[in-house]
Amino acid sequence: MDSITQALLGAALQGSLLGRIQGRRALVYGAVLATVPDLDVFVHYADPVSQMTYHRGFSHSLFVLTALGLALSTLVTALARWRWPDHGYRWPRLMLTFWLVLVTHPLLDAFTVYGTQLLWPLQVTPQSWAGVFIIDPLYSVPLLLTVVYAGVRGVGEGARRWLAAALVFSTLYLGCGIAGRLVSEQRFAAALDAQGIAHSHVRAVPMAFNTLLWRVMAKTPDGHYYEGVSSLLDTAPPEMQRQALHLDAAQPLAGVPLHERLRWFTGDWLRYDIIGDALVVSDLRMGMPSDYNFRFLMARRDAQGQWQPVQPSRWPGNSARAMFDRQMLGLLWQRIFDQRPPLPLAAWQVQSLGKDAALQR
Template sequence: MDIITHLALGACSTEVLLTKKLGKKGLIWGASAQVLPDIDTLPALFLPADQSLLIHRGLTHSFLFALIAGIFLAFTVHKIYNQAGLSYTALLFFFCFQFTLHDLIDTCNSYGTGLLEPFRHQRFSINLLYVVDPLLTAGLLVGSLVLIFKCTLYPHRKKWAWAMLIISGCYTGFAAINKVYVNGKINHSFKSQQMNPAGYFTTPAPFNCMLWYLVVAVDGGYYTGYSSVWDDPQQSVRYEKHLKNDSLNVKIGDKRVLQHLITFADPYYTLSQTGSSLYLNVLRFGQVQGWRMPNAPFVLSYPLNASGNQTVLLQKGRLAGWNKSSLEAYIRRIAGNTP
């Protein structure tokens, strides 16, 4: 998830677990622990993008890191505040909880999280929340601001923290219900359109959990589509076909980069060619306004024959073309009005 969500989640959960003995200093420790796993974004400044993609949400997002970092921070805080009456065991639980909570909420979006690194390189993702969801973050942010600006003697601090955590938890439950509903609709569409997919996944479209992006694996490629929970139940899902184009492999010189990207795509990708340039498109990240434009380009499209660090080129089109008009159209699409 985005850093604001992690910081706000860290502050609210810390108020419930720790601030009784540490006061507002506990908010700083909790919020810091909540974002620490994302320190793995720093290698992106120095490594080629294909490698930094795999490093992010790898080892520092594992249960092993949660335990080791939890032990270290618990020892550090226990030494600093040894007069505060906090036991080492309580601090160990607190920091391990913060790291594990970070990891688990990150599995809710489509990037993939290496919970079992370095023993197993599988990435886990349940595709439940978009990486930036204002409706999820709003309550946590309000709660954290209350905790920051209200004095430690304010009697309702913990009530605010609990309320915002429950609201965000209920929103996550709402997203889960929506996903189950959309998946049921998708499975019905397979039968009505006589499709026999090898696999599929659904993940939220940008900034909400009511419009869902669909990717269906078939022989030779994929179908993509969009479905809102407010669409007419009798309305068929409209799919677009994308060829996988594995035959373009022979034109790619650096097979190592290609393999890194295929591993990251796990395994939803296509190859495409524009002029003399070859691209690997990672389907899990969606399309640029694909909900309104047929055959929209994919958000994460890696130039395979480019030189240097191409990190700045990745996801460059996520918000391309967004303006007041497109935003209004997007809200209408979420509400069930198809273009």
């Protein structure tokens, strides 16, 4: 999730658990501590694939953060016995508070689609539960309102109850997001089955700023995938289109370490496109239909026509800007409540391919 939401979650947790002792300072301490796992953004990597796949790694490990919570609570307990013996600090409550503030950060991140390495250093596929969009006002605003209320009125018993209520609501909301994802995946699979289309690996991800509208994908045995849009309010099958993964184009990257790491990180949700003399690899999980956030140039064709792997670089795209495009957001909002007219998926695909064609010139 976004850093502001992570800070709000930490403030609400520490305020509800230690507000009686620390007062308003608990909100500040919790907000600061909750942002610690994201300090890995200051680690510089040589290429964008490494930057993407090592982010949310060691600093988001439940093992590392548990050890940090243990060390921090032990240190604060010792300091409190010396400086504030009458404040009521106790190690079990400190440990519980610091541990929750720290580990809820990567757990919340795991509810997005990006991928979070909760079990680092174990080399398991990063957790990507895709229950909420990376920015979701319905999740964040209740936390914001209660933290502001506690900051203005003080962290008394009433404020602590409101903070706890916001935490319960936010947790239930995450559960609703997972349920919405499962419903969307089942509907999409049923629509493919009704057309006699063989498929596997159905994957739904929430679209911008809500958990009612979902982008859903399904791979087929012949190396293609279907991509469509489904609202939880739909009464008819979702609109969808068939696209190629172009798996044969991936041959020049066979055995290349960064390519293998990208496959591992994304669960192999990758598409390959030859654009002029460039081989572009796209992470299908994030972005708008047919226009994805993470695209990488990973090989080039040399003068002899042979493909040569290169150090990856970002391939330009407009998906991130499209998320804040007023016209597109308007269409998405309308699509939540009404399937007619359907979203112009084919036109968006042509627009994306046209943009890439222009870059070749």
